[in-house]
Amino acid sequence: MVYKKRKDGRKFDEARKIEAKVGVVKRADGSASFRFGNTWAVAAVYGPRELYPRFLQDPSKGLLRCNYNMMPFSSRGERVRPGGSRRSKEISMVTQKALLPVLNLDEYPNAVVDVFIELPETEAGSRTAGINAASMALADAGLLMKDLVSSVSVGRVDDKIVVDLDYAEESYDDGPVADIPIAILPKSGNVSLLQMDGLVSKDQLKEAVELGKKACAKIYEIQKKALKEKYNVKGDGQ
Amino acid sequence: MNEDQKQHIITLLESDKRLDGRKPLDYRKPVKVEPGFTSTAEGSAKVTIGETEVMAGVKMEVGTPYPDRPGEGTIICGAELLPLSNPEFESGPPGIQAIELARIVDRGIRESKTIEFKKLCIKEGEQVWLILIDVVTLNDAGNLFDASALAAYAALQNATYPKFDGEKLDYKESSGKKIELTNIPLSVTVCKIGNKFIVDPTTDEEKAIDARLTVATLEDGTLCAMQKGGDVPLTPEDISEMVDIATEKGKELRQALK
Numbered sequence: 001m002v003y004k005k006r007k008d009g010r011k012f013d014e015a016r017k018i019e020a021k022v023g024v025v026k027r028a029d030g031s032a033s034f035r036f037g038n039t040w041a042v043a044a045v046y047g048p049r050e051l052y053p054r055f056l057q058d059p060s061k062g063l064l065r066c067n068y069n070m071m072p073f074s075s076r077g078e079r080v081r082p083g084g085s086r087r088s089k090e091i092s093m094v095t096q097k098a099l100l101p102v103l104n105l106d107e108y109p110n111a112v113v114d115v116f117i118e119l120p121e122t123e124a125g126s127r128t129a130g131i132n133a134a135s136m137a138l139a140d141a142g143l144l145m146k147d148l149v150s151s152v153s154v155g156r157v158d159d160k161i162v163v164d165l166d167y168a169e170e171s172y173d174d175g176p177v178a179d180i181p182i183a184i185l186p187k188s189g190n191v192s193l194l195q196m197d198g199l200v201s202k203d204q205l206k207e208a209v210e211l212g213k214k215a216c217a218k219i220y221e222i223q224k225k226a227l228k229e230k231y232n233v234k235g236d237g238q
Numbered sequence: 239m240n241e242d243q244k245q246h247i248i249t250l251l252e253s254d255k256r257l258d259g260r261k262p263l264d265y266r267k268p269v270k271v272e273p274g275f276t277s278t279a280e281g282s283a284k285v286t287i288g289e290t291e292v293m294a295g296v297k298m299e300v301g302t303p304y305p306d307r308p309g310e311g312t313i314i315c316g317a318e319l320l321p322l323s324n325p326e327f328e329s330g331p332p333g334i335q336a337i338e339l340a341r342i343v344d345r346g347i348r349e350s351k352t353i354e355f356k357k358l359c360i361k362e363g364e365q366v367w368l369i370l371i372d373v374v375t376l377n378d379a380g381n382l383f384d385a386s387a388l389a390a391y392a393a394l395q396n397a398t399y400p401k402f403d404g405e406k407l408d409y410k411e412s413s414g415k416k417i418e419l420t421n422i423p424l425s426v427t428v429c430k431i432g433n434k435f436i437v438d439p440t441t442d443e444e445k446a447i448d449a450r451l452t453v454a455t456l457e458d459g460t461l462c463a464m465q466k467g468g469d470v471p472l473t474p475e476d477i478s479e480m481v482d483i484a485t486e487k488g489k490e491l492r493q494a495l496k
Contacts, residue, residue: 025377026289027324038277042376044322067329072316072372073279073295076409079370082318083331116322116329118374120293121276 001175003158007168008037015152015164015215016125020132020226022140030141032226034133036152036164038123043133045141048111062108066096066115068130074119076167091127098131098151098183098193104144113143124167125153128181131193136223140230148223150216151183151193154208156200161207163215180208184216239445244431247446251434257442263483265438266290269494271388273396280412281397285389285494287438289379291323294389295372296397300407303359303366311358311366315344317373317386324378324441338467342383342425343373343390345463346454350423353394357418360402367399369417380440383452384491387425392495394419423462424491426484427452430472435480437487451477453484457492461485 006012016037025031028044035041051057068091070080095117103113115137117130128151135149155165158175165179178198182191191209200208228234247257254262266288273283279295303310317340321327332340347353358367371393373386399415401408429436429450431443439447449468455461461481466472472480 025322027377027379028322031322040276042322046321046325049325067321069320071293071295071374072318072370073276073282073297076278078299078409079297079372082316082372114321116320118320118322118376120295121278123278 001158003160003172003175006162008166012160012162013211013215015219016166018219018222020136020222022136022226022230028137028141030137030139030143032133032136032140034129034136036125036129037166038121039119039125039129040121041117041119041126041129041133043115043117043130043137045113045115045134045137045143047113047141048108048143049114051110051112057110059109060106062105062111062113064096064100064103064105064113064115066092066099066117066134068092068095068117068127070119070122070126074122076123091130094193094195095127095131095134099134099138099149101185101190101192102135102145102147102149103138104146107144113138124165124170125181128153128183131183132219132223136227139227147185147187148220149183149192150186150219150223151181152212152215152219153179153181154212154215155179155198156204156208161204161211163211178204180205180212182209182212182216184213186216186220189213239442243442244446247443248432248434251431251436256436258440262434262436263487265487265490269491271392271494273392279393280400281393281395283389283392283396285385285392287381287385289377290381290385291376292382292385292389293374293376294386294393296393297370297372298397298400299368299370300360300365300402301368302364307355308363309359310355311368312355313344313348313353313369313371315340315347315371315373315390317343318375319378319382320375323375327378338465339382339386340373342452342463342465343371343387345465346387346423346425347371347390347394350421350454350456350462352419352421352423353417354420369394378441380444381427381438383427384425384438387454388491388494391423395495421456422492422495423454423456424488425452425454425463426487426491428480428483430468430470430476430480435483437483451480451484453481455485455488459485
């Protein structure tokens with residue numbers, strides 16, 4: 001079978017419309033929002049701050065805590081019950097793992113850095129939007145970072161490898177689909193989030209990751225631009 | 239908040255001043271209502287009061303009626319104090335603060351009778367509309383009560399029923415039909431600090447408050463819901479004055495909905 005055309009007219013390697021903004025939650029130490037089309041993530045960072053309960057404290061390094069949460073009205077289907085699900089707990093965990101490599105938590109003994117990711121509106125790709133917003137929020141909070149983290153979902157719809165699957169593609173049923181959310185550390189090109197559900201060949205996976213890296217390079221530029229806009233930095237800010 | 243800080247707020251109020259330069263009965267600016275911020279809800283609105291931002295969304299479900307009210311649908315209000323919006327809020331199940339907030343929002347709407355629950359009935363004893371209103375905080379810079387009540391009402395105004403064919407709900411399609419709202423309840427919280435009254439407290443002022451009274455009023459001045467908070471009791475004279483302030487300020491806030 002052949003997947004000829006994306007419903008919304010995008011090219012196969014094109015992400016949905018991206019909007020990124022830094023400094024959206026005034027009370028937070030750092031914050032940002034990131035959109036892929038109708039998927040919208042807002043992230044706020046608090047910390048480094050003292051960690052309670054005290055027995056969790058580690059005198060050798062700080063702790064990164066991430067919490068991914070869909071707002072009750074953020075799904076096109078039924079209301080999302082507040083309080084976290086198995087899914088949201090797992091996403092919180094993989095988000096934490098995706099962000100960890102760029103932080104230097106040795107600098108913050110006994111402390112915690114809290115990252116709260118909230119989704120007011122979702123339509124596929126919410127964990128990747130959340131990671132993009134969170135990494136900008138961490139930078140906005142002024143934490144020591146080796147790099148940002150850029151994330152997108154890639155995958156296979158029938159015979160095509162595509163970037164940033166939307167809801168229609170995730171639930172495409174005229175052929176096989178694979179959804180592969182990835183996060184890239186742009187400077188090294190390494191991968192800090194990789195999940196997949198669906199069927200692909202090894203070659204397709206390779207192609208998808210390559211395409212994802214290219215898409216993340218574009219996202220990285222958008223993230224940097226949004227950060228510079230908040231701080232009024234001109235040029236490359238080096 | 240230590241005693242010195244509280245004393246400073248009281249001293250300022252003696253000469254009708256506040257920490258941020260406002261008069262005691264001034265709301266912060268802007269007071270802004272943005273309906274329809276999310277496409278996934280049947281209705282939504284974001285409210286900004288100064289730096290405070292809250293979001294409200296409406297989802298609709300078809301459910302079975304309560305056995306004692308077989309011909310009526312209902313509303314269900316929730317509120318979440320997101321840890322993203324204030325460093326003092328913690329993750330986890332809603333605490334008493336969030337529960338009180340949800341119940342104040344709920345009562346303001348329910349008791350105004352702006353929604354006639356009988357009109358939410360689809361098939362008596364079997365199918366009724368449930369209107370689920372959720373308020374979440376995005377940035378807590380004080381006065382979540384008034385911002386949340388305003389957002390919840392604005393989200394109802396923005397809502398349309400999803401398509402329902404008698405058996406299945408189709409959230410992907412709106413029927414285009416609005417929820418019928420017969421009046422506009424508006425909540426104003428009046429706070430007492432020392433012997434002075436203020437509205438629209440910041441988070442610092444909230445910590446210095448002796449008592450507060452949230453009053454929901456209709457356009458014609460009828461009161462439809464109240465809640466007293468804070469540790470200090472109020473005199474009957476206090477209550478009259480606070481209700482007067484709430485009614486006057488309610489008129490002002492009403493403008494934001496238009």
